[in-house]
Amino acid sequence: MLQQSADRPRRVQLAAEAPFQLGGWSVHPGLRQISRGSESRTLEPRVMQVLVALAQAQGGIVGRDALVDCCWDGRIVGENAINRVISLLRAVGSETGAFEIETITKVGYRLKRAAATPVVQPAPQEPLGAxxxxxxxxxxxxxxxxxxxxxxxxxxxxxxxxxxxxxxxxxxxxxxxxxxxxxxxxxxxxxxxxxxxxxxxxxxxxxxxxxxxxxxxxxxxxxxxxxxxxxxxxxxxxxxxxxxxxxxxxxxxxxAPSYRNWINLDKLARQALARRPDLSLVQLTLALSRADTGRFRDAVALMDKARRRQPLLPGMTGRFAWLLWQIGRPAEAARIFEWAYRTWPEHSMIWVYRMMYLSFSGQTGEALRMAERNNSRGALGGPLPPTVAADCARALAAGANEADRNKAVDSIIAARRDGDIGSQYSIMYLSALGNVEAAFEQTYDYLLGRRDTLTGERQPLSPHADRETCFLFASQTAAMRADPRFPKLTSAIGLDDYWRATGLPSNLTHFGTP
Structure with a gap:
């Protein structure tokens, strides 16, 4: 028996919800099925959650905020996400005749139960929606x-x-x-x-x-x-x-390859968005490209626009908060980092970005606690080993000495040799720790190809090699940008050509990096 709720239904947990009846159809939340006799429909988890929430209201109106609280755990949800679920639910109601979803303008939704013997139209038995x-x-x-x-x-x-x-x-x-x-x-x-x-x-x-x-x-x-x-x-x-x-x-x-192909990727993304402005992931892909070319403020604007259509995915949320911090919006970045870490505590990229943010902003204690929590429950995987992250946090803390910094550098180089740390993260740490030589050497290997052990020549990268370059414009690599080798590097990988073709200055002042 469904518990009646007032304006705000309780959180819907499908496995714990009891079956109930709608217009002659049996609804089994735990199985995500609505059935009558030999006929059945299997719904997406979120669609079933919303159906249960509306049914709990016993004919009452459920506001959109209340739906977010009980079906999306209060997470940031775009209008399109709710509209999509309501649309799919209406399709189920129309096909089965079991119920209708009434929209109360600017208020919310109400479920109207049908009689016990609806007229049923034939429909596919697979889940609705892709x-x-x-x-x-x-x-x-x-x-x-x-x-x-x-x-x-x-x-x-x-x-x-x-x-x-x-x-x-x-x-x-x-x-x-x-x-x-x-x-x-x-x-x-x-x-x-x-x-x-x-x-x-x-x-x-x-x-x-x-x-x-x-x-x-x-x-x-x-x-x-x-x-x-x-x-x-x-x-x-x-x-x-x-x-x-x-x-x-x-x-x-x-x-489409992004590295050294930024102009073509921009063109493809704009063409796709001209036909389908609703493609949020195209906007996010374009945002990554803008970040890789030093255009951090443009990247943040694109991500923010995409976020209004649908919530950012975990890894993208971490990158979004990181970029907010980089362009001088630390309070917003901190708030998103905290929310993301509570929401996705097991996601490796959320862990990486928050760990680096804490370490580089001097919040050593919380960084070390994160590393310890990670070790206690087993490694998350990902491109930043917690032991290396802990060494770097100590070396970047106020009062750290040369021995701490040397230990961190040795830890990074060992992890890089074993393939346990992502190049872009090791480079930022090395530069911030003052070892610009090692930072450049790893950058050359990553962006230009490793040297052949016999000939000493760099092995060229494939045209489809996926390489990120946004780390070149982070505040942590400021020492690299002040080095005479930096403009030679940006020229060698084609960034200078991109900046000229797009009419952007090459002195980085346009890009919003600190």
Whole structure:
């Protein structure tokens, strides 16, 4: 039996919610199913949570803020996220006849129960809505961003040929597989490929093939190049059939190399946003590119704009707070870091960015407590070992001596030799600790290629090598920017060409770095 709630329902925990009835249909929150006899529908977790919250109100009005509190745990949620869930829920109610969702303008929503014997229209039995995974620089962008592209195809009446029905069946199976996470990515791709074989004119499947391929890209440069060609082929076919296909537009942006390719990436992103302004992940990808070229203020503005459409993903939230701090907005940065760490305490990139922020801003005690907590519950993984982070925090603290700094430098170099620390993080620490020589040497290896042990020549990087360069413009690398070698480095990697082509000054004063 549902507990009646006043204006603000309690937090919805699906596993703990008891089944209830809606218009002759049984709702099983723990199973995420609504069923009647042999018919059933499986809903997305968030869609089921909202349905339960509205049902708890017993015909009362539930405000949008109350929905956020009880279904999103009070997290920052964009208007589009709520609208999408309400739209999907209305589709369920329309197809089953079990209920209606009434909008009370500027107030909230109310669930209206139907009679116990509704007229039921045929509908697919797979979950409604598409959860889509988009990793670009996967640790930053993350997995699980949800887009609108393709959703309409899942709720249309079945009016197509048998080949189209077969394509849709595989397409839905692929969406379901993706919801299982990265481990099921190959299975999802197989379903999408089966869909395009069944109906070569089904645009959503071609876009989904491109999306799934992007998610399979690894750090292997040769494999990345092969996947990029396949993504381009699938995306072009999708756009031939549907010029506004969101998956295809986004895939083309996300598969494009960024390092040394900033001008082309800007062009691709602007083209995609011209067709689909709702593609928040394109805005975020463009923001990363702007940060990599020293345009921190532009990057923050783009991230802030994307955040209004949908909440930032964990890794991107960490980067957003980091950039806010870099452009002189420490109070906002601190607030977001604290919220993100409470919300995603196990996320490696949240941990990395907050750890570095605390260490570089002199909050040594909390940095060391973070490292200790990490060690006590097992390593998070990621590009910054907690032991190295702790050594660096002590070396950067007020009153640290030369022995502390030497220990930290040795710890960084050892971790870099073993491949346990990300280059961009080790470089910032080395520069801040005063070892500019080691910082430049690691920068050369990272951005220009490691030296061959026999010839001494640097091995050229693949055109699809993914390299971040935003660390070059951080406050922690100010000593590197004051070094005569820095302009030679920016020229060698093509940043000077980018700045000239975009009409920006090369003295960094425009970019908002401290």
């Amino acid at each position: 959860g889509q995974a988009w990793p670009r620089r996967a640790a930053i962008v993350g997995i699980g961003a949800t887009l609108a592209g393709g959703t309409a195809y899942l709720i249309k009446p079945d009016i197509f040929s048998s080949r189209r029905r077969e394509a849709e069946r595989h397409y839905r199976a692929g969406v379901d597989s993706e919801r299982l996470g990265e481990a099921a990515a190959m299975q999802a791709l197989a379903h999408y490929q089966a869909a395009v074989r069944a109906d070569p004119n089904y645009a959503p499947a071609w876009g989904a093939v491109a999306r799934a391929l992007v998610s399979l890209r690894s750090g292997d440069d040769r494999q990345s190049e092969q996947i990029a060609r396949q993504v381009q082929q699938a995306s072009r076919r999708a756009l031939q059939l549907d010029p506004d296909n969101a998956d295809a537009l986004l895939a083309l942006v996300m598969i």
